[in-house]
Amino acid sequence: MMRWLLVLMMAATTYAADVTMEWKTRNNVVEVGDCITVDLVLTSDEPQAVTGVDAVVEWTGQAKLEGWELTYSWVFEPTQNDLQLAGLNETFDDGDARILLLPWFGQALPVATPEGFVALTLYFEALSPGTWTITSATTVDWFMDLDGDGEQGPSEGTQTQRTHILGPPTTAGQPWSMVLGEIVDGVVGIAPPVPTGDCGDVAELPSFDTPPRPGSPTGVRVP
Numbered sequence: 001m002m003r004w005l006l007v008l009m010m011a012a013t014t015y016a017a018d019v020t021m022e023w024k025t026r027n028n029v030v031e032v033g034d035c036i037t038v039d040l041v042l043t044s045d046e047p048q049a050v051t052g053v054d055a056v057v058e059w060t061g062q063a064k065l066e067g068w069e070l071t072y073s074w075v076f077e078p079t080q081n082d083l084q085l086a087g088l089n090e091t092f093d094d095g096d097a098r099i100l101l102l103p104w105f106g107q108a109l110p111v112a113t114p115e116g117f118v119a120l121t122l123y124f125e126a127l128s129p130g131t132w133t134i135t136s137a138t139t140v141d142w143f144m145d146l147d148g149d150g151e152q153g154p155s156e157g158t159q160t161q162r163t164h165i166l167g168p169p170t171t172a173g174q175p176w177s178m179v180l181g182e183i184v185d186g187v188v189g190i191a192p193p194v195p196t197g198d199c200g201d202v203a204e205l206p207s208f209d210t211p212p213r214p215g216s217p218t219g220v221r222v223p
Contacts, residue, residue: 017046018181019112019165021055023134025186032193036063036124038134038186039071042112042165044179049109051176052166053101053119056088059134062190063124065092071118072110075102088140088161098161109168126190135185136163 019042026037042050059065070076076099088098101119103109110117126132140161147153167179 017044017048017112017179019044019048019050019167019179020182020184021053021136021163021165021180022116022184023057023136023186024116024184025134025188027188029189029191030126031191032126032129034126035066036126036132036188036190038122038124039118040120040122041116042110042119043114043116044112044181045114048112048179049168050112050117050119050165050179051103051109051168052164053099054162054164054166055099055101056096056137056140056161056163057099057122057134058096058137059124060130060132061095062128062130062132063126063188065097065122066125067123069121069123071121072101073104073107074119075104076100076120088142112165126188129190129192132188132190133185136183138163138183 022041022043024039024041026039027034030036040053040055042053068076088096099120110119122134124132124134141158142161146156152158163180163183164178165180166176168177169175170177
């Protein structure tokens with residue numbers, strides 16, 4: 001009897017691999033005014049199906065979120081005022097947001113692979129020089145501001161929003177499994193814009209109007 005129970009338990013369990021969430025920037029250095037393109041890449045040592053991504057995204061103030069592009073047919077909800085989650089989605093100009101990605105019911109699940117699966121692309125405008133960083137916070141504590149005064153009252157208990165990557169259940173009866181592994185930040189150096197126009201007070205190049213003396217060697221550019 002124990003042998004059959006063991007067989008049934010093994011049959012109801014599947015392997016779940018850890019999935020790395022990486023905010024992968026396409027450029028290491030940009031200039032003020034340029035676009036910073038960031039891919040949300042999910043990688044895993046073993047192919048791992050993904051049933052959802054719920055991410056708290058934070059970025060530093062040298063850049064402003066301008067838009068996003070879905071690279072998979074997600075139910076995408078970066079909606080503003082999402083349950084007033086600590087102001088995460090009250091505005092997209094304050095350096096944080098909550099992003100929820102869910103596959104449509106009945107479609108093939110996306111799979112994190114060793115090569116990496118691009119789940120989403122974000123676009124930022126570089127505003128000022130410095131080192132710009134984007135990451136995902138593992139937890140954010142918040143409270144529902146019921147009276148709108150901006151302060152936590154006795155009836156406004158603390159809750160925690162976590163960054164998750166969900167996979168199919170590993171055990172019968174579970175709705176999903178937690179498969180988030182490492183979170184890798186994206187970092188970009190933002191340089192000042194290159195000045196345009198004249199070069200200002202710089203030394204002039206010497207003049208070569210005088211023809212070379214007869215018989216003197218002449219440099220020739222190799223084609």
